[in-house]
Amino acid sequence: MSQIQDEIKRITASLPCGVRLVAVSKYHPESHIEEAYAAGQRVFGESHVQELRRKYDNLPKDIEWHFIGHLQTNKVKYIAPYVAMIHAVDSMKLLLEIDKQGEKSGRVIPCLLQLHVAKEETKFGFTPDECCKLVADGEWKKLAHVRIYGLMCMASNTDDMAQVRSEFHLAYALFKELKTGAFANAPYFKECSWGMSHDYPIAIEEGSTLIRVGSKIFGERVY
Numbered sequence: 202m203s204q205i206q207d208e209i210k211r212i213t214a215s216l217p218c219g220v221r222l223v224a225v226s227k228y229h230p231e232s233h234i235e236e237a238y239a240a241g242q243r244v245f246g247e248s249h250v251q252e253l254r255r256k257y258d259n260l261p262k263d264i265e266w267h268f269i270g271h272l273q274t275n276k277v278k279y280i281a282p283y284v285a286m287i288h289a290v291d292s293m294k295l296l297l298e299i300d301k302q303g304e305k306s307g308r309v310i311p312c313l314l315q316l317h318v319a320k321e322e323t324k325f326g327f328t329p330d331e332c333c334k335l336v337a338d339g340e341w342k343k344l345a346h347v348r349i350y351g352l353m354c355m356a357s358n359t360d361d362m363a364q365v366r367s368e369f370h371l372a373y374a375l376f377k378e379l380k381t382g383a384f385a386n387a388p389y390f391k392e393c394s395w396g397m398s399h400d401y402p403i404a405i406e407e408g409s410t411l412i413r414v415g416s417k418i419f420g421e422r423v424y
């Protein structure tokens with residue numbers, strides 16, 4: 202068995218029930234995805250539209266492709282026909298465009314709202330306050346071709362694991378508030394996308410249901 206397959210099996214075997222692995226394959230060749238696929242992995246994460254298109258065209262059609270990166274509105278149309286989930290919805294404008302392209306494709310596209318909980322200024326996403334406002338405003342309920350399945354966040358890029366934990370904790374608190382509030386009658390609202398190679402065990406302790414792990418499986422990316 203290859204190292205990739207070893208790592209996939211090791212991680213998936215360690216996941217509690219209800220937590221799924223998104224294998225982040227961005228910048229890695231299709232051959233690496235095929236290896237992971239041969240080990241049973243079906244959910245992959247990409248963050249560039251063109252790269253995802255190429256991989257979607259060339260690889261097995263039962264792969265669930267998750268778009269995890271920042272998505273520009275003008276590129277939604279390229280992935281709307283097949284993307285399994287869009288993780289980083291960070292504006293109402295983007296949500297409206299996904300709805301429009303979902304309609305054109307005859308689909309309801311699963312989305313997550315991206316929260317900004319990290320200390321870095323550069324990360325995209327809603328503050329918890331902005332997220333609450335968007336949800337309370339209720340315009341999303343009129344969108345028949347998107348469905349909000351939950352929240353996504355990235356913790357600060359730091360070795361301070363107490364800091365990381367507190368950021369996931371904040372995201373999970375907001376998730377639970379929405380789950381019992383505006384989404385109380387929405388059983389599909391159940392996904393928490395947090396945790397990467399270096400922090401996913403903590404993310405799982407803090408409620409994650411979708412971990413996005415790349416370099417731990419595929420090695421360092423060559424940009």
Ligand SMILES: *Cc1c(COP(=O)(O)O)cnc(C)c1O
Pocket residue numbers: 225227248269270355397398399413414415416417
């Ligand atoms: C690249 C990326 C990951 C995976 O990061 P690793 O540290 O390689 O596990 C997870 N989430 C997002 C949003 C990413 O862009």
